[in-house]
Amino acid sequence: MESVIYGYARVSSRDQCEERQLIALMDFPVPERNIYVDKISGKDFNRPQYRKLLKKLKMGDVLVIKSIDRLGRNYEEILEQWRVITKEKKAAVVVLDMPLLDTRKTKKDLMGIFVADLVLQILSYVAQTERENIRQRQKEGIAAAKKRGVRLGRPPKEKPGSFPDVLNAWKAGKISSREAATVLGVAQNTFLRWCRAI
Template identity: 35%
Template sequence: MSKIGYIRVSTEHQETARQEALMKQYQVERIFAEKLSGKNTDRPELKAMLEYVRDGDTLYIESISRLGRSTRDLLNIIDVLQQKRVTLVSSKENIDTNTPQGRFVLSIFAALSELEREQTLQRQREGIAIAKAQGKYKGRQPIPINWKRFSHLYEQWKSGTITAVEFRNQMGLRSNTFYRRLDEYKRKYNK
């Protein structure tokens, strides 16, 4: 019977110190931490934690939103924990799934967490629509390209002197942007 902690923040720039302090208060023995969005369950440390926990363990989290943002994802995670007979304790919501009340409250908070995320996305979409209507939002600006340099590297790539990865890296482009620019170049110069 171990005390396990799961810590998550959404971006690399956010700090985990507050959650780490909470884990010390709970005297957890193992912490799984990551800096990734909670929009889905495709998170390495979440998966590792779910594989690691076993019958009799207690999982401590700062808030249910740290586990997941959608009700479906959260309930699936809770289901895995229940199948493994792992107790979940959430500090912020004061939830302990060892009790029927804790399990009930958890399902309510999961629904509220999903509602909050959907409302945030809706407000974002509405704000962008208003900004577009006012001519203030143009979307993401394209990365400027030195077409002369691109053309030179393109010829080297076509002749087999450099690889596509070297071409892309020398242009300083990410993979998706590189291939979009490659298509644009071919259309523009009939290559």
């Protein structure tokens, strides 16, 4: 049976554009109908298109991705997906940004397989280390800004002038916290936070 070439692209939020990945995949060339795209947040790694693609992938097929971090969001996940594709599915992987990671060339070559696996481990580790460094720099930047007295986040909502009357009505049990919030035009959590702050 003839092998099928698939492509996978992933962007981590709805704002990011997958166009660069798609152009690279189609230049490979991957047929447009065989390209699967997920737009997901970093926190929620539920990837419906990737799962659909994995079900279709069979022995001898080729999966093309632009860069190794499209396979997962951390070191362990990337290595696990690589294992599933190359060992369980027995499909080939081509990473466009890293020509050494092209298992089509290494299928029957033990040294080639070893080199590809080694390069993958190093790249996955470097990618995760860089993400952790970025997070650390953000944390340090926020701490430094707070030290300088910079207020982060949205400014606190001002209490309307009618707040004391509504508060008294709520304390007297005449209205619920939800009703009080509606009268003041704020969320129930905001009203309760104002009450706790008194």
